[in-house]
Amino acid sequence: MRFHRTTTLILLGCIAMFGCKKKEEAPPPEATVTPAPIETPAATPALVPFKVTSIDLGKAIGPDKKVTDATTTFGPKDTIYAVVSSEGTGPDVKLTAKWTYGDKGQSVKDEDQTVTPNGTAGATEFHVSKPSGWPVGKYKVEILADGTSAGTKEFEVKK
Numbered sequence: 001m002r003f004h005r006t007t008t009l010i011l012l013g014c015i016a017m018f019g020c021k022k023k024e025e026a027p028p029p030e031a032t033v034t035p036a037p038i039e040t041p042a043a044t045p046a047l048v049p050f051k052v053t054s055i056d057l058g059k060a061i062g063p064d065k066k067v068t069d070a071t072t073t074f075g076p077k078d079t080i081y082a083v084v085s086s087e088g089t090g091p092d093v094k095l096t097a098k099w100t101y102g103d104k105g106q107s108v109k110d111e112d113q114t115v116t117p118n119g120t121a122g123a124t125e126f127h128v129s130k131p132s133g134w135p136v137g138k139y140k141v142e143i144l145a146d147g148t149s150a151g152t153k154e155f156e157v158k159k
Contacts, residue, residue, distance in 0.1 A: 050090045052085070052151055053086060055083070055150075056070060056085070057081065057083075061083060065083055067081060074155060076157055077130075077131075077133055077134075078157075080128050080129070080139075080155065083123050083126075084097075084124045084125075086117065087117075087119075088119070089119045092115065093114070093117060094112055094146055094147075095115055096110060096111070096147075097110070097126035098142045099139065102139075108139070136157050136158060137157060138154065138156050139155050139156065139157060
């Protein structure tokens with residue numbers, strides 16, 4: 001009986017010792033994270049400051065205000081067109097055309113126009129004419145944007 005008692009006590013001790021041991025928990029399953037879709041911001045047009053891209057001279061312009069008969073040589077009775085092409089955005093800009101004659105820059109005519117740059121290419125037309133006829137010689141038109149020179153074009157009147 002002693003054998004049974006001893007065996008029972010040992011058996012109870014083992015059960016107590018192993019029975020109280022905490023079971024190891026299985027590791028939680030790895031969470032799968034689905035990345036949020038990357039949103040590309042809507043393309044915003046870059047703000048390009050106003051600038052004059054070209055000054056074209058000619059004897060005629062079309063309905064789009066583009067020169068249709070480009071030249072830098074005119075006759076005394078011709079109307080002389082200067083088309084200022086521009087691009088950019090920003091507040092209103094005052095364009096001025098200063099028409100001059102000869103080496104000393106004798107003033108022929110100054111003309112202002114206000115443009116509103118809206119991000120699309122634009123064309124602004126200036127012109128001069130003289131029904132009695134232009135004197136033969138060298139001329140120049142200077143374009144100013146808000147008082148700052150944006151370029152010049154030289155031309156000549158011949159018989």
